[in-house]
Amino acid sequence: xxxxxxxxAAFMIIPLVIGFFAATKSTKTSEDFFIQGRGMxxxxxxxxxxxxxxxxxxxxxxxxxxxxxxxxYLTALAWNLLFGxxxxxxxxxxxxxxxxxxxxxxxxxxxDFYNNEKLRMIVAGILLVFTIPYLQIQLTGGAYLxxxxxGGVIPFWLAALMxxxxxxxxxxxxxxxxxxxxDIIYGALxxxxxxxxxxxxxxxxxxxxxxxxxxxxxxxxxxxxxxPQGAMGYPMWFSLFAVTAIGAFMGPQIWLRMYxxxxxxxxxxxxxxxxxxxxxxxxxxLAGFTGVLLExxxxxxxxxxxVMLMEYAPFALASLIxxxxxxxxxxxxxxxxxxxxxxxxxxxxxxxxxxxASQESIIKVGRWSLxxxxxxxxxxxxxxxxVLVTIGIAALAGTAQLLVPTIGxxxxxxxxxxxxxxxxxxxxxxxxxxxFVPVLKNPLGFHAGVWGLLINTVLFIGIxxxxxxxxxxxxxxxDTARNEYxxxxxxxxxxxxxxxxxxxx
Amino acid sequence: MFKRYPKKKKxxxxxxxxxxxVLETPLILLANTTEPFVLGMPFFLFWNxxxxxxxxxxxxxxxxxxxxxxxxxx
Numbered sequence: 013x014x015x016x017x018x019x020x021a022a023f024m025i026i027p028l029v030i031g032f033f034a035a036t037k038s039t040k041t042s043e044d045f046f047i048q049g050r051g052m053x054x055x056x057x058x059x060x061x062x063x064x065x066x067x068x069x070x071x072x073x074x075x076x077x078x079x080x081x082x083x084x085y086l087t088a089l090a091w092n093l094l095f096g097x098x099x100x101x102x103x104x105x106x107x108x109x110x111x112x113x114x115x116x117x118x119x120x121x122x123x124d125f126y127n128n129e130k131l132r133m134i135v136a137g138i139l140l141v142f143t144i145p146y147l148q149i150q151l152t153g154g155a156y157l158x159x160x161x162x163g164g165v166i167p168f169w170l171a172a173l174m175x176x177x178x179x180x181x182x183x184x185x186x187x188x189x190x191x192x193x194x195d196i197i198y199g200a201l202x203x204x205x206x207x208x209x210x211x212x213x214x215x216x217x218x219x220x221x222x223x224x225x226x227x228x229x230x231x232x233x234x235x236x237x238x239x240p241q242g243a244m245g246y247p248m249w250f251s252l253f254a255v256t257a258i259g260a261f262m263g264p265q266i267w268l269r270m271y272x273x274x275x276x277x278x279x280x281x282x283x284x285x286x287x288x289x290x291x292x293x294x295x296x297x298l299a300g301f302t303g304v305l306l307e308x309x310x311x312x313x314x315x316x317x318x319v320m321l322m323e324y325a326p327f328a329l330a331s332l333i334x335x336x337x338x339x340x341x342x343x344x345x346x347x348x349x350x351x352x353x354x355x356x357x358x359x360x361x362x363x364x365x366x367x368x369a370s371q372e373s374i375i376k377v378g379r380w381s382l383x384x385x386x387x388x389x390x391x392x393x394x395x396x397x398x399v400l401v402t403i404g405i406a407a408l409a410g411t412a413q414l415l416v417p418t419i420g421x422x423x424x425x426x427x428x429x430x431x432x433x434x435x436x437x438x439x440x441x442x443x444x445x446x447x448f449v450p451v452l453k454n455p456l457g458f459h460a461g462v463w464g465l466l467i468n469t470v471l472f473i474g475i476x477x478x479x480x481x482x483x484x485x486x487x488x489x490x491d492t493a494r495n496e497y498x499x500x501x502x503x504x505x506x507x508x509x510x511x512x513x514x515x516x517x
Numbered sequence: 518m519f520k521r522y523p524k525k526k527k528x529x530x531x532x533x534x535x536x537x538x539v540l541e542t543p544l545i546l547l548a549n550t551t552e553p554f555v556l557g558m559p560f561f562l563f564w565n566x567x568x569x570x571x572x573x574x575x576x577x578x579x580x581x582x583x584x585x586x587x588x589x590x591x
Contacts, residue, residue: 089569090540221557235551235559284576502586
């Protein structure tokens with residue numbers, strides 16, 4: 013018990029120390045607080061992107077899904093690769109435009125390219141509304157793990173409070189630099205925890221080979237789609253792949269991690285690193301499947317890993333692995349709180365309330381909004397129950413819709429603001445309807461987010477082809493920027509780009 | 518756009534798209550079986566791991582050849 017509390021204490025204190033050290037490197041500017049002055053190096057970029065997008069959804073939710081629904085979560089291997097590829101293909105272009113035009117948020121880029129204030133507000137609204145529930149599940153997952161790892165000494169409400177106190181403190185003093193540096197520790201711990209937990213637990217049923225033979229004999233439906241409950245067939249296989257990767261990629265915390273990067277070349281390596289990291293899910297597969305043999309019929313599947321660790325592992329090891337799970341939650345929560353604070357400060361306060369705000373007052377508003385939104389998520393975690401993966405996917409379905417206008421902005425000169433607005437408004441309505449109205453839930457088995465993306469794309473392309481942009485100076489400014497990008501990174505395309513431009517004019 | 522890509526970039530992107538088609542279209546259902554066990558694991562898991570390995574390898578090759586571009590950076 014004492015060891016468990018000591019591990020939790022170390023887990024809480026180390027990030028604080030790192031955060032305060034990071035603060036000594038900070039300059040007192042909003043660009044440094046929100047995007048590290050666009051100077052983040054390779055190691056920090058990889059760990060902060062990976063640890064930010066691997067959350068309690070990944071650590072607890074993956075085990076729970078393998079445990080209850082069979083192999084559908086294996087699609088995570090492909091969604092990690094898709095996420096990595098988008099980080100290279102879309103992220104590098106977003107980074108370039110951000111550096112060229114001084115963007116900090118998603119609304120900055122989309123609002124500027126589409127030259128439309130309404131769209132700017134819609135984007136900020138979508139990101140705020142759909143990120144808060146995802147933040148709430150980090151708190152729920154992380155606090156639960158701290159409660160278990162401490163042997164119940166720290167109750168859920170106090171664990172959640174400590175969880176946020178620590179995060180708000182180091183983000184307050186160090187901004188995104190503190191977040192990225194602590195993410196290096198969190199990331200290493202969470203990948204180790206996921207892999208080792210599965211390997212260790214599966215030894216109780218004869219290792220991986222014994223586990224699969226045992227499952228084949230007792231519950232073979234766990235080894236193929238649609239899983240033991242018959243609910244997770246191909247439509248959900250594809251839905252999880254598309255909605256999780258795109259929704260997480262379009263989250264405000266990942267936008268900041270596109271803008272923060274020091275050099276365009278760093279994007280080239282990320283698809284490989286982020287794709288390779290997916291092997292950690294094999295640990296979740298082993299743990300979830302072992303649970304089917306050792307702990308069948310658990311009421312709350314999200315608790316399968318903690319329950320098994322407490323029963324089959326030495327307390328110190330169990331606490332360490334559960335701390336790794338809490339690291340997965342904290343490394344996502346710290347980035348989300350910071351990203352929400354950025355949206356409130358830059359997209360609302362600086363844009364509409366105080367356009368001439370000083371650097372000092374911008375940082376001050378950013379810091380206080382950390383506290384306000386942490387409190388909202390804390391209250392939600394105490395009063396809103398729910399399954400981690402269900403809430404997580406619903407939240408990701410909303411943010412995923414931003415991919416359509418984003419790809420339009422970075423690659424298509426005809427992309428029209430009216431098309432972007434209607435695409436977003438209708439697709440968000442579809443996501444909400446197909447998620448919350450029982451008779452409309454998941455038509456043909458595909459998740460609401462997939463239908464949203466489909467309708468969004470059709471509307472976006474259709475309306476853009478019907479209308480013509482009249483703000484030629486904005487279109488031409490982006491043409492020039494895209495041409496500069498191609499000259500630097502895809503020189504083989506430059507002549508063609510100029511031809512296309514001439515044709516269009 | 519795709520027509521103007523250099524040859525190695527066309528090949529790389531085509532292979533990546535092919536891998537995603539194998540993994541994420543209904544083609545994946547052709548591998549949706551437990552038998553035969555390969556390397557001690559059910560066939561469906563083995564199949565997914567093989568294609569994950571191939572795609573990850575392609576991403577590494579992509580990095581090594583600058584993603585097929587003739588690519589630069591203050």
